[in-house]
Amino acid sequence: MERGKDERLGGEPGVEVLHLTEDRITFMLNNVDISVANSLRRVMLAEVPTMAIDLVEVKENTSVLHDEFIAHRLGLIPLRSEMAAQFNYARDCTCDDSCPRCSVKFTLDVKCEEAHRRNITSKDLVSEHPDVVPIDADGLGDDLGGIVIVKMGRGQELRIEAIARKGIGKEHAKFNPVGTVAMCADGAIDLNHDALSTLPLDKIYEFVNTPTDDPPGNCPAKVLLYNDISKAIQVNEQAVDEEKARDINFFDKMAYFAEWWNDFNQLKDKTAPELIRIRDRPDRFIYSVESTGVMPPALIAKVAIDVLREKVNQLQREVAKGVEDAMDGHGYAMAM
Numbered sequence: 001m002e003r004g005k006d007e008r009l010g011g012e013p014g015v016e017v018l019h020l021t022e023d024r025i026t027f028m029l030n031n032v033d034i035s036v037a038n039s040l041r042r043v044m045l046a047e048v049p050t051m052a053i054d055l056v057e058v059k060e061n062t063s064v065l066h067d068e069f070i071a072h073r074l075g076l077i078p079l080r081s082e083m084a085a086q087f088n089y090a091r092d093c094t095c096d097d098s099c100p101r102c103s104v105k106f107t108l109d110v111k112c113e114e115a116h117r118r119n120i121t122s123k124d125l126v127s128e129h130p131d132v133v134p135i136d137a138d139g140l141g142d143d144l145g146g147i148v149i150v151k152m153g154r155g156q157e158l159r160i161e162a163i164a165r166k167g168i169g170k171e172h173a174k175f176n177p178v179g180t181v182a183m184c185a186d187g188a189i190d191l192n193h194d195a196l197s198t199l200p201l202d203k204i205y206e207f208v209n210t211p212t213d214d215p216p217g218n219c220p221a222k223v224l225l226y227n228d229i230s231k232a233i234q235v236n237e238q239a240v241d242e243e244k245a246r247d248i249n250f251f252d253k254m255a256y257f258a259e260w261w262n263d264f265n266q267l268k269d270k271t272a273p274e275l276i277r278i279r280d281r282p283d284r285f286i287y288s289v290e291s292t293g294v295m296p297p298a299l300i301a302k303v304a305i306d307v308l309r310e311k312v313n314q315l316q317r318e319v320a321k322g323v324e325d326a327m328d329g330h331g332y333a334m335a336m
């Protein structure tokens with residue numbers, strides 16, 4: 001039941017994808033310290049570059065919303081950003097104001113000629129770059145699809161020119177590519193077989209198959225199995241893998257389950273041993289990353305790893321330069 005001492009020695013860092021959909025990835029990062037794991041989480045939140053509308057020039061606005069309100073709403077429209085790496089940051093670009101290397105121009109020119117109200121949505125925005133366009137937001141509860149910018153009545157008009165630029169979530173939340181990044185340590189389930197063997201058979205069945213309407217002592221189905229022949233309870237590792245890919249809080253739930261059963265076993269005798277223990281794996285972390293739709297979730301993870309690597313490289317260069325400068329100052333020569 002003791003934590004294995006060799007777990008921290010580990011090997012090379014590695015990534016294992018547990019589950020992948022169009023807007024969400026669940027993956028495991030192996031053989032890293034919590035500081036590295038948390039750095040990756042923070043980079044995914046705040047330092048993966050994306051495109052967003054950053055400059056708005058209102059030519060005509062007779063809608064009910066004032067210019068600043070509309071500019072703010074335009075900035076928050078998620079734009080497809082797979083190409084963001086190919087753009088310069090506006091502050092680093094050699095142009096004076098904006099150019100195709102750092103900016104994408106958008107226009108919106110709509111007049112409501114219809115008898116009834118008309119929704120102006122992200123679909124009315126026209127981009128001059130084929131790959132930097134508002135995300136496909138069909139099915140968000142609007143007839144036309146797209147993200148509603150303003151609702152206009154008959155005769156109202158909106159003419160706008162806007163410029164999208166590259167940025168990161170640290171500068172403004174509109175550049176954040178993720179809805180959520182959840183991270184937790186991987187876990188392991190240790191069963192105390194000697195203590196479990198003292199339970200009556202009906203309690204053993206309850207332990208491996210607790211009714212689902214009993215949440216504190218509830219264990220996800222098939223994670224624990226009772227072998228009638230060997231008379232032993234086993235951890236079903238395949239079910240554990242499936243559950244942690246499905247629910248990042250799986251080990252938290254198992255910890256409740258363990259606490260409930262250990263308390264039960266110690267009701268009559270406080271010195272009775274624990275039946276089950278859930279322990280953290282300090283070198284393995286599970287992430288669940290949900291994209292806002294601006295880029296595939298796997299790309300967010302990949303770009304974040306690249307950003308983190310570049311930070312370490314930069315640090316290495318700075319340290320080398322600092323040492324070199326210090327050596328020069330003291331008249332030493334350094335072979336590098």
Ligand SMILES: [Zn+2]
Binds near residue numbers: 088090102
């Ligand atoms: Zn430029």
